[in-house]
Amino acid sequence: MTNTSIAIMSFEKEFRNIFSNLPIQASLSSLQFAFQNFEKTQQVEVHSRLKNLYNQYSINIKKSLISKVEQEDAFLEIFVTTWKHFTEKMELIRRSFQYLDPAFQTLGKESIWRLGLCEFRKQVLCSHEINRKNLLGILESIKKQREGEVRNGAILRETLQIYIKLALYDPIEKSLESTTSKYYEVKSDVYVRNLNVYEYLKYVKERIKYERDYISAYLHPRTKDSLLKHVELKLIKRHAKLIWEKIESTFFDIMRNPSEKRGQALTLLYLYLVKIDGVELLQLFIDPIIEKQIELIYEQFASMPLELSNRLNEVKNEIKEMFEEGCDDDLCTAIKEMWHQRFTKYISKNKKINETIAKLIHEFMTSTVNVKIKNLEELLEIVLQLLSYMDDKEIFRTLYMTDLVTRLCFEKTSNFELEKSVATRLLNAMEPEFSNNLDIMLNDIITSAQINESYNNNYKSNAPLLYVNVLTQDSWPKYVTSSTLTVKLAPDLEQAKKAFERIYKTDPENKNKKLKWQHELDRCIVEMTFESKHILIKLSLFPTLVLLLFNNLKSGSYLSYEEIKRQTELETAELNRALQSLIFGKIPLLLKDPPYVDIDSTDKFYNNEFLGNVIDTITDGTDNNIITLEDLEVTKRVQDALGIKISQQLAEDRAIQLDSAIMRLIKPEKQIPKSLLIQRILQIPRFEWAKEKDVLLRISKLEIDKFIETDKKNRNILLYKP
Template sequence: MAEEDSSSSSATTSREQEQLENRNLIVPSVAADHHTDDLTEASTTLSGFASVKLGTGSVKKLVIRNFKDKPLILENYTEEAWQKLKEAVQAIQNNTSVQYSLEELYQSVKNLCSYNLSANLYKQLKQLCEQHIRAEIHQLREYPFFPGPFLKKMDKCWQDHARQMSMIRNIFLFLDRTYVFQISMLSSIWDMGLELFKSYIIRDQNVQSRTVDGILLLIEKERNGEMIDRCLIQRLLSMLSDLQIYQVSFENKFLEETNRFYAAEGRKLVQKKEIPGCLYHIKNLLEEEVDRVRAYLSLNTQKLLIAIVEKQLLGEHLSAVLQKGKDVFKAFYKKDLARRLLLGKSASVDAEKSMLSKLKQECGTAFTNKLQGMFKDMELSKDTMIQLKQYMQNQNIPGNIELTVNILTTSFWPTYIPKEIHLPPEMERLQENFKNFYLSKHSGRKLQWQSTLGHCVLKAEFKKGKKELQVTLFQTLVLLIFNEGDHFSLEEIKMATGLEDRELRRTLQSLACGRARVLIKNPKGKDVEDGDRFFCNEEFKHKLFKIKINQIQEKETVFFSS
C-alpha cells in the first residue's frame, strides 16, 4: 500500500512540474539534487498531509501545493550569459565565426527574459549595435572620396549591416517576440538597427553628402553616354528608401541636377537646324529617363522627372524649333494618314478620329478640318462606287476588270505630282467610262488621275501554280507587257509603259531583285543598269497564294505641304 502511494505521489509531482515549465519557470527535478541548467541551488519543499486507513479501509491522500519560493538564478549567471551573447554579436559584426550554437544562444536569451531582465538585455544590445555602427560610419568618413570606390564601400557597409542585424535578430528572437512586442514605444530589433544606421548617416553630413553626390555623378555620366554600375546605384537608393531619407536626401538634389542638365541640353538643341533629328533626339532622351526610373529610381520620381525633361526640352527653349517641328509632324502625319486610308490599312476608324480630337487641341482646327475632309472623301467615294456599278450595268458596259476609284479633294490631301504613263487600252476605256459617269453628275469639276496612288491585283499563272499579286499600278504596267513576250530590255519596257527612267528602275528592282522575284534580270545584280534584259520567271514559287510585292521606296527628305 505504501509503495503504491509513493508511486502516485511521484506521478503527481511530475505533472505539476510540466505545468510549471510550460509557464517558462525553471523547475528543479525532485529526483535530482540540482537543475540540469545549473541555474538554481534551492531545493524544492513539498508540504501536504496524508490520511491513511489501516486495516479498516481508510484511504491515504496526498495533496501537492505550489512551490513556496521561485528558483533563484545562480550567482554570476547574468554576467556570464550576457558575455556569451556579447561575444556572439561582436563575432557577427566582425564577420568571424560564432563559438556558440544558435540554440544555446537563444536559450540564454530566453532564460534572461524569464527572470525579468528583458529591459536591460534590450538596452545592452542596442548599445552594442550603436557602438559598431558609429565605428563603421567613422571609417566611411575617413575613407578617400573617389566616387566609385567610396560608393562600393558604402554599399558593403549597408549590406553587411542588413545581414548582421538579421542574424542578431535570430539570436534575440525571444526578446523581440515577447518584451519588445508588448511595449509599443520600443522598436523591433530590426527597426532599431535601421534607426541607428539612419541617425548616424544623417548626423554625419560628410558621409551622407558624399554618398548622394557620388550617385548623382554616376547618373550624369550615364546621361553623357558612359557605362555605369546600375545595380550599385539601385542598391544604394534602396538603402536610402529603407532608411526613409530617399526624398529629403536624394530626390530633391536629383531633380535639381536634372533641371540643370536638361536646361543645358535644351540650349544645345535650339542651335540645331535639323528638325527631325532634333525631335528624334528628344524622344530618345525621354525614353532613357523612363528606363532610368525602371532600372534604379523610385516610381514616385517618374512624374516629377519627366515633367522637368519635357519642360526643358519641349518648353520655352524650343518654342521656335517646336513650331517648325510641328509643321513637319503635321506634314508627315497627313501623308501617313492618307496612305492608311487609301490602302485600307487603318486599324480602326474610331482610333483615327480619337487621334484627330487630340490633334485639334495641339495643331488647331485648320489642320484637323483637312484631315476630317479626307475621311469624308473616303465615305463619299464608297457611295460613288455603288452608283458606278449600277450605271455600268444599266449601260451594258462590258469588261472583266473591276474598277475602284477614290475621289480626293485636292485641298484636303497631300500634294501628289501627276505622272504620265501608257495604260493598256482596256484600262483607258474604264477611266473614260468613269469620267463620263462622274461628270454627268458633277458638271464643272475637273478630274486628274493620280497614277502614283494606283494599286492592282493581278492573277498570274506559273509552272508551280496560280498566284494573286498585289502590286502598284507601275508594277502592273511592267508585268502586263510580259503577256506579249518572254523577255524585254530596259529600253523596250520604258517605251511600252511610258514610265520615267528613275521610276522604272525602282519598279524593276522590286520585281526582279526583291524577295518575290517574278522577273529575272540578266545580268544579275542589285541595281538596274542600261542594257539589262528581263525575263518572266516561269519557275517562280511562293508559300503564299496572295503575295504583296512592295515597291522600292525612294530615298528623299521632301516635306509635304499641309
C-alpha cells in the first residue's frame, strides 16, 4: 500500500473518529502536508470518502428516527437533537480541516458543510415516514397552542428552521395553510352563531393578534401574510353577510333612539369597537357589502349616466343622514368617515364606472349625432359629480388620457375649443401632475398647427401632403413617445420629412430641440384608382409602406418576404402585423402564397387583381369614396393592444410611486430591514392596491439601477447607495 493510499485512509479514519465522538489521533499538520501534495484525483478521493461517510451516517440517522415510537413534541425534540449532533460533527470537521474547502471549491466540488446538508436532506428529510412524523408533530403542536396548551415553542421553531435551511419548507407551508383554514372554518361556524356581534368581533381580534404575534413567529416571514389571509377569510369574509346583518340591526336599534340620545348611543358603540380593535374589522366586514352595492347600482344604471350619478349621490347622502342628527362627537363621526372612505374606495376601483365616465367624454367629443348628452354643462355636471365620489382617480386619468391622445393626434375631436373647456374644468378635480401635463398637451396641438402652417407655406413640392404633431416627450403618456421602432420611408416621404425638420429648425426657439419621430403612430390616406373610380383608404404607416412597394408591380409578379423586409427595414413582428392586416383584413389589398394566416419568410406576396370588384361592392350605392380601414389593423388585436397600453401606463405610474416611497423611507436611515420596509410601504393608504410581490419587484429594479443594494453579510438588510 502506497503512502498516498495510507494518507487517504487516515483522512477517512479521522472523519469516522469525529462522528464516533473519538479524539483525532493523527497529526493534523501531517495530514495537511500530505493533502497539499496529493494529485487532483487523490483530492477528489478524499471528497468522495467524506461524502460516503455522510451518506452512511445519514442512513443510520434515518433508521434510528423511523424506529422511534415517540410522537408529536417528543419526536420533534429527538429530531432536533439529532440534527444538532449532525451539524456539530460537520462543524468540527470543517474547523479541523480548514484547508479542504478551498481545495474542494477549486475542484468544483461541494464544501464540507454543503455536502453534509445534501446527504442529510436526501436520506433523512426526504424519508416519507420521518416527514410524516415531523409534519404531524408540527401541526399538532400548533393546534394545541391555539387551544391554549403550553408547548415547547423553541423545538417547533427549530424544526421549521431546519426545513427552511434545506429548502423543503414549501410542503410544510401548504399543510399549515390548509389546516389553519380548516381549523378556523370550524371555529367560526360555532362562534358566529353563538356569540353576539361584539363578542364575535372581540374573538376575531384576539385570534388575528394571536396568529400574528405568536404562531407567525415560528414561521418563514412569507408565510405570515398568507396565514393571516386564511384566518381573515374564514373568520371575516366567509361570514361577512351574517355579521353585517347583526351590525346593521345594531345600527337600526340605535337610529330608532330620539335624536338627542342617538349621538350618545353611536359614541358608545364606537368606543366599544375601538376597545376591541373592531373598527378595522368593521372595514373588512363592510367592504364586500359596499362593493356589491356599487356593482348592482352600475348594472341597473349603466346605460343611464345621469341616473347612475344620482343614485350614487343618494347612497352618499344616506350615509351622511344616518349619522347627522345628534352625532356631533368626534368618535361618533369617525364611523361615518370610515363608511364614506370605503364607499369612495370601491367607486375608485370600479373599472366599469371609470370607463363610463371616459366614454361619456369621448362620445361627446367625437360625435355630432346620437349622443346621450346634448350640451357641455350637462356632461360636466355628470362627470364632475361622478369624479367627486372617488378618492383615487388614477384609473380614470389613464383612460381619459388614452382617449384624449386618440382625439388630439388623429383629428377625431369634433371641437378643439370644447376639448379645452372640458380639460379646464377637469383640472380642479384632478391631481397637479395631471394639470401640468394637460396644459402642455393642448398647447402642443396648437403649436403643431402653427408649425405645419409654416411648413406648408414654405415648402412647395409634389411630395405627399404632410401634417406633423410635435409633442413634448415627458408630458404625454409613455406609450405615445417612447417607441424605438425604425423604418425606411418611401423616398418622397423621406424628402418631406427632412424638409419639415429644416423648416422646424429655422425657428430660433427650436434650434436646440431634437425631433424624435414616432412612426408607429403615423396614419396615411392612400389614393387608389380602379378604372374610373378613385378611392381614398385610411391606413397606418407600416401597411402603407408595404402597399407602396406593389404600386408598379406587373400583373402576376410577386415580392418575397425578404425583399419587403429589406426595402422597409421593419422589425419582423411589425412587418408580419402589417402584412396580415393587408391580406386578412375586411378588404384583402394583397394576396399571399401559400394562403395561410401565419406569415413565413418563404412566402410570396401579390397584388389582389380582383380588388376593384370588392371595392365596387363596398361603395355601391354611396357617394362616399373614402374608406377607413381601421379594421385592417385587425380590430381585436388593436383593442387588446390598447388595453395593454392602458395597463402598462397604469403599471408605470404605480411603479414610479412605489420607487419614490421606497427611496423616501430608506434614504434618511441609510439602511433598513427588507421586511420592515415592505411592511411600512403596505401600510400607506394610497398603496392599498399593492402586494408584497409588487414591492419586492421594485426593490429588485432599484438594486439593478444601483440606487440601493443588499447587505452582503445580512441578505435581509437593504443599504442606500449615495
